[in-house]
Amino acid sequence: MNRPLSQQEAAERYLVLFPSHVLILSLAPGHQTFVYQGLLPLTGLRVREHQGSQTGLDIFGSMIETRTIFCGTPDKCQLWVLGLQYRIQELKGQNSGPCSSPLSLLVPCDEPWKRQELRSLLLCSPIQQWEGKPIQHMGPVQALVPVQVASAGSREFQDRLLLLFAEDLVFLSLSPGGSGLIYQGKLPRSGIQALEKSAILGRLEFEMTGNIMEPILVACSEAEDYELCLFHLQKPNTHLPSMASQPPIIPKKVKRI
Missing domain, CATH: 2.30.29.30 (Pleckstrin-homology domain (PH domain)/Phosphotyrosine-binding domain (PTB))
Known part of the structure; x- marks a missing residue:
C-alpha cells in the first residue's frame, strides 16, 4: 500500500x-x-x-x-x-x-479503464502510416471499440480498433510485437450505412455499405460494443446526403481494412 x-x-x-x-x-x-x-x-x-x-x-x-x-x-x-x-x-x-509501449498493457482493451487510457494515448502518440489531418483535429472520440473486420466476399476477419468520430470512422491495427498502432483506413460517416446481421448469422455482426466502397463485415465480441456501434452508425436513408450535393471523400486505404 x-x-x-x-x-x-x-x-x-x-x-x-x-x-x-x-x-x-x-x-x-x-x-x-x-x-x-x-x-x-x-x-x-x-x-x-x-x-x-x-x-x-x-x-x-x-x-x-x-x-x-x-x-x-x-x-x-x-x-x-x-x-x-x-x-x-x-x-x-x-x-x-x-x-x-503502454499498448502492451492496454491492448486488448477489455476493461473500461483501458479504453479510457487508450483514448488519451491516441491523441499524444504517433500512429504509423497515418494520412490526412492529425487525429487531434478530428474532434473527440465518440467510441473506441475492438472489432474484427473482413470484406463481405472473403470473410477473412482481422483484428482492428474502430474509432468513431463525429464525421469519420478510423480503423487501426496493432503493430507486430504490440509496440505501436498502424493506420488501416478511414471512412466518412456521411457515406455509409450499418446493416444488422446478427439475427441471420447468430453472432454480433453488422455490415457497412456505401456507394464508394465494397461491403465490410464488422464483428464485435461484446453485446455492449455491438449495440454502441449500431447506435452511432444506423440512420434512416433520408438522412444520407446525395452524391450530387456532397460527394464523400474516398478513403485511400479502405482496401486494407
Missing part, C-alpha cells in the same frame, strides 16, 4: 508494478472493488528517495508532476526505489521492444 501526495492532500492509493508501467488504484467505498486512478509509463521516469521527515520516494519526469509516495517503512520504500530504478534501466535498452 502506497500513498501519493498531491499539493493539497494525501490520498491512499495502491500501486501495481508492471514491466513497463505503474498502475494506480484506490479502494471503492465499502472496500469491495478497486477503482482505476491512472497509469504511469516507466519510460522517461526518474525515481529518488524523498528528502523529508517521512520515509518515501519521489517519482518525476519531463511529462508529469512530481509524485511523492509514502510506503510506511524504510524497507518497503527501498524495495520500491530499487524495483522502479531496475525496470527503468531495463527499458532504456528496449526502446524498440514491446515493453516500451
